[in-house]
Amino acid sequence: MIISPSSLDTNLSQLLDEVNTGKTQLPEFQRDWTWDDGRICGIIASLSQGYPMGAIMRLQYGNPEIKFKYRTIKGVGELNVVPDFLVLDGQQRLTSIYQSMFSQQPVSTKTEKGKNNIERYYYLSMEKCMDKYEDRIDAVISVPSDRKIKENFDRDVKLDLSTQDKEYEQKMFPVNIIFDSNALLQWQFGYMTYYSGKTDELELLKSFQNEVMNTIVKYKLPVITLDKSTPREAVCKVFENVNTGGVPLTVFELVTATYATQEFDLRKDWKKCRKQIQGIDDTLRTDLLDGIDETTFLTTVTLYTSYVDKQAGKDHARAVSCKKKDVLNLPYESYIANRDVVLDGYRIARNFLLQYQFVFRQRDLPYTTQLIPLAAICAYLGKSKCNEANTIKILSKWYWCGILGEMYGGANETRYANDMEDVIDEVFQRPNPARTINSAFFSATRLLTLQTRLSAAYKGVIALLYKEKCRDFMNDTTIDIVNSMLESPDIHHIFPEAYCVKMRIERKYYNSIVNKTPILPATNRSIGGRAPSEYTKNILKKVDGLTEDVLKERIESHCIDYKALITDDFHAYFIDRAKKLLGLIEKAMGKPVSDRDADTTVEQFGEKLV
Numbered sequence: 001m002i003i004s005p006s007s008l009d010t011n012l013s014q015l016l017d018e019v020n021t022g023k024t025q026l027p028e029f030q031r032d033w034t035w036d037d038g039r040i041c042g043i044i045a046s047l048s049q050g051y052p053m054g055a056i057m058r059l060q061y062g063n064p065e066i067k068f069k070y071r072t073i074k075g076v077g078e079l080n081v082v083p084d085f086l087v088l089d090g091q092q093r094l095t096s097i098y099q100s101m102f103s104q105q106p107v108s109t110k111t112e113k114g115k116n117n118i119e120r121y122y123y124l125s126m127e128k129c130m131d132k133y134e135d136r137i138d139a140v141i142s143v144p145s146d147r148k149i150k151e152n153f154d155r156d157v158k159l160d161l162s163t164q165d166k167e168y169e170q171k172m173f174p175v176n177i178i179f180d181s182n183a184l185l186q187w188q189f190g191y192m193t194y195y196s197g198k199t200d201e202l203e204l205l206k207s208f209q210n211e212v213m214n215t216i217v218k219y220k221l222p223v224i225t226l227d228k229s230t231p232r233e234a235v236c237k238v239f240e241n242v243n244t245g246g247v248p249l250t251v252f253e254l255v256t257a258t259y260a261t262q263e264f265d266l267r268k269d270w271k272k273c274r275k276q277i278q279g280i281d282d283t284l285r286t287d288l289l290d291g292i293d294e295t296t297f298l299t300t301v302t303l304y305t306s307y308v309d310k311q312a313g314k315d316h317a318r319a320v321s322c323k324k325k326d327v328l329n330l331p332y333e334s335y336i337a338n339r340d341v342v343l344d345g346y347r348i349a350r351n352f353l354l355q356y357q358f359v360f361r362q363r364d365l366p367y368t369t370q371l372i373p374l375a376a377i378c379a380y381l382g383k384s385k386c387n388e389a390n391t392i393k394i395l396s397k398w399y400w401c402g403i404l405g406e407m408y409g410g411a412n413e414t415r416y417a418n419d420m421e422d423v424i425d426e427v428f429q430r431p432n433p434a435r436t437i438n439s440a441f442f443s444a445t446r447l448l449t450l451q452t453r454l455s456a457a458y459k460g461v462i463a464l465l466y467k468e469k470c471r472d473f474m475n476d477t478t479i480d481i482v483n484s485m486l487e488s489p490d491i492h493h494i495f496p497e498a499y500c501v502k503m504r505i506e507r508k509y510y511n512s513i514v515n516k517t518p519i520l521p522a523t524n525r526s527i528g529g530r531a532p533s534e535y536t537k538n539i540l541k542k543v544d545g546l547t548e549d550v551l552k553e554r555i556e557s558h559c560i561d562y563k564a565l566i567t568d569d570f571h572a573y574f575i576d577r578a579k580k581l582l583g584l585i586e587k588a589m590g591k592p593v594s595d596r597d598a599d600t601t602v603e604q605f606g607e608k609l610v
Contacts, residue, residue: 005227007055009220012047013179015056016102019073019094022081024058026091028069028260029253033095037120038112040096041140044122044175047097048129049136050215056090059235060228065329066235069260075099075107085225088238101175101216106145119145123161123172126208141172168194171204178216232258233325251327252294262332270294273339277346287362289350289371295327296372298335299416301342302327304376305334307420320417322372338379345379346371348386352378356392357399358466359459361488366456366463367408373419374399380424394426398437400588403460405440442585444593444601444609447578450513453491461513462491464584471554474523474543489518494560494577495570498529505570514578517558532565559584571606579609 018024046053061070061083070083073095087094099107106119120142128139141159143149149159161167167174168191177183188205195201226238232254256266275281277289277297303322310320349371353359359366377395378386385391398419402408407415418435425432442457450458469478472489493500493515500510509515519527526542527535536555540546552562559580564573582593595601597608 005057005224005230007222007224010056010223012097012219012221013217015094015221015223016098016179018085019098020076020102022072022076022079023084024094025070025072025081025083025086027059027086027088027257028071029257030087030091033074033092035092035096036110036112036114037118037142039092040100040107040109040120040122041137041142043093043096044100044124044140045136047101047216047219048124048139048212050219053093053221054090055222055224056094057088057224057226057238058085058090059088059226059230060084061086063228063230066228066230066232066258067261068254068257073098075103075105088226088235102179104176121145121147121161122175123167124175124212126171126173126204126212129212130204130207164190165194171201173208173213175216178213184213231325232328250295251324252298254328255298255330258328259332259335264332266335267294269339270297273297273343276343277350279347279350286354286360288353288360288365289346290362291365291368292346292371296368297342298327298330299413300345300372300375300379301335301338302330303372303416303420304342304345304379305330305338306417307376307380307424308338309334320421321413322416323413342375342379344383345375345377348378348381348383349375352386352392352395356396357463359463360466363453364459364463366403366459369412370399370402370408372412373416373423376416376420377423380420381427385427391427394423396588397590398423398426398434400460401437401440401590404442404457404585404589405436406455406457407436407440408456437590440589440591442589442593444578444582444595444598445604447514447581448508448512448604451508451511458513460588461581461585462516462518464581464588465518465558468557468559468584470518470557470559472520472523473551473554474526474539474546475520476550476554477520489520490524491516492519492524492527494558494565495532495573496527496529496535499531500570503570509574510570514574514581517560531568533568536566575605575607575609578605582609 015024043053059066061068068086070086072079073087073091075095075098099105100120100122106121108117108119110116111118121144123141123143125139125141128134129136141149143159143161147161148157150156151158159170161170161172161174164187167187174187177187188209191205192202195205226235235254252266252270259266274292274294274297277292278287279285279289299322303320306320306322306326310318352374353365365371374395381391386395402419415436418433422432422434422436426434446457450461453459453462471478493510494517495505495510495515497510500507500515523539526539530538536551540548540551555562555565559577561573561576563569564576579596582596586592596610602608
């Protein structure tokens with residue numbers, strides 16, 4: 001949708017009056033006012049010289065589809081008033097001007113060094129303002145709430161502006177009366193009375209009035225107004241674009257503001273949901289789902305809602321979708337109706353990963369994003385259906401195709417929707433295009449570029465080794481969920497890095513996933529930087545009763561050719577393990593790696609991997 005905002009130069013006095021009466025307020029999701037004393041002085045100086053300070057952007061309130069909760073600008077106090085406009089950009093400037101130049105209360109701010117809760121009134125030195133050699137910022141005077149600047153540990157008063165006569169005496173103009181015509185006239189009259197017959201002082205007032213007061217009073221700000229017909233997703237995008245220096249706005253913040261009109265605290269509700277997702281009270285606690293944030297959860301609820309609405313034949317649900325605009329338009333009633341079902345979906349998904357896919361910890365999770373469709377699918381199918389062997393098989397194939405095909409990097413909302421439909425159709429034996437499964441592809445040469453756990457496929461291959469019940473070299477521990485929690489395994493080189501460097505083996509080989517496996521810390525220490533022929537002997541010596549046949553079984557459980565390993569034959573070992581890892585990948589994806597014998601594979605590995 002194309003939006004056509006209107007732009008109009010508006011008197012600052014009018015804007016401040018609208019703030020004061022509550023016609024202009026803030027959407028609840030706006031961050032708090034944060035400007036310090038120095039920045040307030042800076043904006044007063046700019047105003048007094050008529051310098052431009054950027055536009056104010058606001059949203060016309062009244063769209064029944066955008067029921068944002070609102071609040072008054074800081075310093076106004078509570079008002080039982082429905083606003084005409086909500087400020088999207090310019091809150092910091094508008095609040096600073098309102099508090100320092102319109103409100104009669106001292107401004108509660110902080111020092112430039114961050115000391116909070118200082119209270120200030122602001123003055124303009126008339127003499128400095130009229131001195132062309134003075135920087136205008138130096139003419140802005142910030143004083144404490146008692147209007148006295150003190151020194152020598154508050155024993156001596158350096159500047160006293162506690163009465164109007166003292167303001168006149170020091171030729172200091174209080175800026176918070178500039179938009180109050182009665183107070184301004186009274187102050188000017190008092191000044192002229194105080195300096196009756198004194199030409200220089202009266203001329204100073206005249207010049208100050210013409211060059212400074214009038215500049216401020218007549219100041220206009222460009223105001224961009226978004227019509228109340230502007231859709232929520234456009235408001236969100238606009239807010240993100242104009243607030244690059246502030247706290248980024250999330251979809252969750254907008255939905256929170258919308259649901260607040262139903263007297264519902266989404267943020268508080270999310271905290272409860274997060275505990276259930278993370279399994280805080282579970283007997284066996286892992287951090288596997290700790291990366292699920294509030295926006296991810298809302299997206300999952302939206303995906304699930306969209307799917308069930310389409311299945312129910314609702315008019316608005318022509319397609320399954322969970323893009324930003326869909327999340328923003330998620331009705332409060334739908335969230336309440338489907339939240340608990342989706343929470344069950346996350347619990348089922350967590351069990352699926354732990355029990356069947358051997359993914360135990362957050363750092364081992366290939367894609368957090370893939371949990372969105374997985375949890376939504378599990379929510380729809382339910383616990384009983386998800387425990388059926390055929391369902392597990394279908395879910396597993398889809399899951400591994402997504403990981404090893406590296407299908408879930410970047411924006412994936414369309415894939416979430418496709419997968420939700422395809423997987424559920426497959427479970428219920430309905431025709432489907434299996435878009436992720438059919439698109440997934442793993443190249444044999446990708447093994448060489450899997451060098452760190454930053455890659456989803458890297459984590460996926462390690463999880464496949466866990467799934468094969470690989471055993472630790474020294475203590476025979478299988479890397480399953482219980483043992484993983486008791487003693488955390490890590491990924492280490494099989495032919496140690498120091499040894500490979502010494503033997504001038506290329507890094508692209510020795511540092512690839514082909515030469516890495518999960519082992520426990522004690523085994524890693526025993527390996528050190530030794531040649532495999534040496535560290536295997538060292539392990540046999542260290543572990544009482546360990547025979548070479550048993551050690552061979554343990555090492556081979558990692559898809560390692562024991563003979564090639566103990567003879568330090570890196571090439572034979574490397575080629576054999578690459579072939580075996582490709583076998584695990586083919587088994588998981590349910591499809592062959594088609595380039596095992598391709599020219600590029602032979603070029604990279606030195607031979608075919610068939």
